[in-house]
Amino acid sequence: MKITGDYHTHTIYSHGTGTIRDNVEEAIEKGLREIAICDHGPGHRLYGIDKKDIVKMREEVDRLNKEYKEINIFLGIEANVMDYDGTIDLDRNEIDMIDILLLGFHYGIVPKKLKDMFMFYFLNPASKVLPFLKERMKALNTNAMIQAISKYPVDIITHPGSKARLDIKKVAEVAYKNNTALEINSHHSQLSVENIKIALRSKVQFYINSDAHKPSRVGNFEKGIQRALQAKIPIHRIKNAEE
Numbered sequence: 281m282k283i284t285g286d287y288h289t290h291t292i293y294s295h296g297t298g299t300i301r302d303n304v305e306e307a308i309e310k311g312l313r314e315i316a317i318c319d320h321g322p323g324h325r326l327y328g329i330d331k332k333d334i335v336k337m338r339e340e341v342d343r344l345n346k347e348y349k350e351i352n353i354f355l356g357i358e359a360n361v362m363d364y365d366g367t368i369d370l371d372r373n374e375i376d377m378i379d380i381l382l383l384g385f386h387y388g389i390v391p392k393k394l395k396d397m398f399m400f401y402f403l404n405p406a407s408k409v410l411p412f413l414k415e416r417m418k419a420l421n422t423n424a425m426i427q428a429i430s431k432y433p434v435d436i437i438t439h440p441g442s443k444a445r446l447d448i449k450k451v452a453e454v455a456y457k458n459n460t461a462l463e464i465n466s467h468h469s470q471l472s473v474e475n476i477k478i479a480l481r482s483k484v485q486f487y488i489n490s491d492a493h494k495p496s497r498v499g500n501f502e503k504g505i506q507r508a509l510q511a512k513i514p515i516h517r518i519k520n521a522e523e
Contacts, residue, residue, distance in 0.1 A: 281509070283501045285314030285520045288358065288382060288438060288463065288489035293337060294319035295327035298495035300340050300353075308351050310499030314520075317341065318356035318382050323369025326388040329357070331374065338377050356380035358438055360389045363396040364420055366427025375433065382463075383428060384438035385421065404444055414445070422447040426454045434460045436487055439468040441475055452479040460484075461519055466504035467491035476511035486518045 289303045290296035298306075300317050307315040317337065322328045329337075334357075341355040355378050359368040368383060375381060391397045399420060407417035421444040428434065437455060440446055440462055448471070455462060462479055464471050464486055471479065476486075488504035490497055508518060515521050 281505055281515060281518075282522050283312075283488055283499075283505070283520055284522060285312055285316070285352075286490050286492065286499050286501075287314070287316040287354070287356070287380060287436060287487055287520065288318050288465070289315060289492040289498050290319050290358075291317055293317075293329050293333055294324075296493045300337070301344060302495040303492070303498050304344055304348060304351065304353055306495040306498040308348065312351065312499055314352040314354065315498065316354040316356045316380050318358045318380065320386070321357050321359040321369040323360040323362050323390075324386055324388045325390055328360070328369070328388075334374055334377055354379040356382055356435075358382040358384060359432075359434075360384070360386050361424055361428055362389055363391045363393060364399060364424045366424050366431055368428055368432055370432075380435045381433055382436045382438050383425075383432070383434045384440070385425075385443040387443060400444075407445065418445040418447055421445055422450050425451055429455060429458050429460045434458070436461050436463050436489075438463050438489075439465040439470045439491070441472070442468045442470040448475045448478045449481065452482040452484040456482050456484040461487050464488045464504040464508055464518075465491050466501050467493075467497075471507070473507050473510045476507060476513060480511065480513065480517070484517075486513060487520050488518060489520075
């Protein structure tokens with residue numbers, strides 16, 4: 281299995297260590313045909329991008345696409361699920377400025393409603409050790425993600441199940457209907473082999489990405505490929521893979 285593009289990489293615009301150019305040059309060195317720069321959305325208080333930088337990043341990606349003819353470079357953002365109504369931290373104008381929209385749950389956001397804050401930062405972690413909360417929070421997390429991908433043109437759900445438990449079967453079914461793929465993240469443990477097998481019962485498609493936070497990790501797909509092979513995903517279901 282060969283992965284042809286890395287659609288989840290970070291730069292100094294959020295909490296990566298390299299520039300956009302650094303990531304692009306590493307992708308070329310690794311023989312990739314495409315790369316997406318997808319720094320964290322502005323709702324992340326610790327290392328989200330400054331909204332003012334989106335225009336700057338757009339201009340930089342456009343310049344690099346003219347300079348490097350051997351690779352396609354996309355500008356994306358890894359947006360955050362901001363509340364249990366499925367709101368994300370980008371508006372329509374900002375979404376129109378990018379080429380690819382990723383979405384995930386992340387700690388570091390500040391929900392507007394106190395109720396959402398309590399659920400995300402107290403009940404959600406507690407559900408991992410208190411069995412009676414497990415199904416309740418899984419249902420709430422799942423509903424938030426389903427609402428988000430129904431409202432916004434999300435291309436990829438990042439590391440689904442990593443930061444907040446999800447009903448992978450339900451998410452996969454709705455993702456397929458909305459032309460949204462699930463990510464097999466080579467940096468995080470999700471999707472796990474077990475969850476890949478659950479998602480395979482639907483018709484949803486997948487990406488294997490690096491989630492690189494430094495240039496040397498761009499194109500590092502080994503753990504994702506291992507899980508994909510263990511779960512026996514048909515290669516045509518992985519959008520950035522070929523024989």
